[in-house]
Amino acid sequence: MKFSNQVLTSRTVRLALKELREILRDRRTITTLVLMPLLVYPLLGVMVKRGLLSSLESIGAVPFHLVVGSAEEADQLYRQLHAGEALLPVATASEAPANPLAELAASTSGEEPPKLQVYEPNPNSTVEQEVRSGRADIGIRIQQSAIEGSLQWTILHRPESALSVDAYNHVVTRLEALNEQYLVDTLRSRSISIHRPAEIQTQAIASGGRRQTPLITFIPLVLVLMTMTGAVYPAIDLTAGERERGTMEILIAAPVSRMTLLAGKFVAVLAVALLTASVNMLSMFLTLFTLGLDSAILGDDALQVIPLVMLMMVVFAGFFSAVLLSITSIARSFKEAQAYLIPLMLMSLTPGMFSLMPDLQMGTLLAVTPLVNIVLTGRDLLQGNFNLLLFAIVILSTVFYGILALAVAARIFGSDSVLYGSSGSWTELMRSSSEVHEQASPSAAAFALALVFPLFIIVGSVPSRLGQAFALPLSQVLLLNIGVFLLVFAAVPVVVLRLSRVQLRSGLMLNPRIPPVSLLVAVLFGVSMWAVLYELNLVVGVAAQAETLKRAMESLVDDLRQTPLWVKLAALALAPALCEELFFRGFLQTALRQRYSVWVSIATSAALFGLFHIVVRDHLFIERMIPSTLMGILLGLLLERSGSVLPGMLLHAIHNGLLMCVVHYQSALEDLGVGLEERSHLPAMWLLPTCGAALAAAVLLSRIKSSRI
DSSP states (O other): OHHHHHHHHHHHHHHHHHHHHHHHHOHHHIIIIIIHHHHHHHHHHHHHIIIIIHHHHTGGGOOEEEEESOHHHHHHHHHHHHHHHHHSSSOOSOOOOSSTTHHHHHHTTTSOOOSEEEEOOOTTOOHHHHHHHTSSSEEEEEEEOSSTTOEEEEEEEOTTOHHHHHHHHHHHHHHHHHHHHHHHHHHHHTTOOOOOSSOOOOOOOOOSSSOOOGGGGGHHHHHHHHHHHHHHHHHHHHHHHHHHHTOHHHHHHSSSOHHHHHHHHHHHHHHHHHHHHHHHHHHHHHHHHHHTOHHHHHOSOHHHHHHHHHHHHHHHHHHHHHHHHHHHTTOSSHHHHHHHHHHHHHHHHHHHHGGGOTTOOOOHHHHTSTTHHHHHHHHHHHTTOOOHHHHHHHHHHHHHHHHHHHHHHHHHTTOHHHHHOOSOGGGGTTOOOSSOBSSOOHHHHHHHHHHHHHHHHHGGGHHHHHHHHHTOOHHHHHHHHHHHHIIIIIIHHHHHHHHTTBOHHHHTTOOSOOOHHHHHHHHHHHHHHHHHHHHHHHHHSOHHHHHHHHHHHHHHHHHHHHSOHHHHHIIIIIHHHHHHIIIIIIIIIHHHTTTSOHHHHHHHHHHHHHHTTSEETTEEOGGGHHHHHHHHHHHHHHHHHHSSSHHHHHHHHHHHHHHHHHHHTHHHHHHTTOOGGGTOOOOHHHHHHHHHHHHHHHHHHHHOOOSOO
């Protein structure tokens, strides 16, 4: 079996290299996907710098055009505004020139434009006409007031113009500061004490992430376009192109499974997509650095942004390569594949636009929404907002969606409807075979796994949300949780097996004929492994993470102590044991055994079993991966030795049940000197018998004769 796996791997590599040679042999591909970005981005960068970016960079320093009636009024304006400027808490303008009329000349001499550009109207115009026409943002007339020593200011502005309103506020703020200071000085000179009802202090708070620029949020949208564009042509050529060239029948007749064929094509499409996106990104970054636009686009930490963009590019390319292969596999011609992909590209742009919505925050539901999750994750990464739990969920869900897409492509690629052009090719995906099988195929297992993960994230949070919304007691929430296990880990494999026309008894390894000694092994491991894994948790667990887990579970543990023991055993011991073993061992491991060796199947199902156990109440605890995976390996070995999932269910139920009993009787255990809450080691009087039971179970397990190992 090990030799067979090596053969499959080498075939996949050879297929991928073959497809890559054929794709890259086409000069149009090299010109379009590789050379064009090297020519387009420098030209585009020059145009952007001269046009859009120069406007955006100076949008905060746009000068206000102010018209006055005479040079005397301009001089009075300058002196009073300059005095008011000095009274503001924080100066908002640089030192003005001595002559305010010289500001217009300075603004055209290549220097940085000032905040105000003051000028006089020409002889054929008035201040009102200048403002009404839009040539001036505001106009000012200054007259002597009836009060001695005061001036009357008449400010003309256009309320419908945002720039005119800003200029009006700019002038009024400084004049009001001057008036307030004059009032305070007058009262103090007459020995009149004054106070303000509200003293206002301003404190600037720096954001937690890196400095954001408005244009950095466009990068995820650009990556959508880059990676999809790079994957479109090779995906069509390696699927619909095979049909038009008449080579698909030869491929299907080869002694290679469809999944192996699609894996080789996926590697080839992914390589071209990464090559195209890399050339695009390289050309774009070089253009930005050459033209000095890197800070304007990427922010202050441009060199730190580039590795994040490259990481995102790999995720985007892998996702689109798998999805495009699944869609183009159904096409019977190059033109038909293009017709399918145009709506897909338009649909993909909509999630890409989500990165431009600052109010849209990543959550659990969006973390498992295809394409939306990686777009929002890319935006958050670039802005310095990183959540490890959501990032892990996004990566895992994207991997599962890619597996699902390849499983769909393997199901429909080379089907009769595609090969011979009959109608209804989409029905090949759900059409049941007339032949009844004993076990599910690995592609069916991948299909089910891709469905289970988002259901596990979304549906798994429903009981707690209902409990919070309707103030349900924990016992009712736990009973609702039983329904979650039945739906996610039991209903999904049953439906997939039915659609694949696989016998439930053999497809789930529900074999009642088991060696009696396997039940004894299950009991011995069940009463001993909880202590072994508990000690292992103390060894591999990080102290800080353990404390975080304690705080996250503190309220839950308190509620669990008040919950009836039978509810805890049913919801947290029996239901997970039955349903998880049914899915991970009975269904998933058995399906993998149809193509892979026993150790590869056990390790894969165990690793996936561990991944599903690292999420604890909205926290990510990586240290739980090792103990959970080891438990999965043990359960997988028991399945292979006994030939049935039933002993594993028994082991799993006893293991979880004992843990629930430990939580329920924690006070009594602490009286015996076992302080589990303080994360102390178990006493020797507990460890010796449990380790002895585990050793005895391992010896008995090795002596069970089975044809599966």
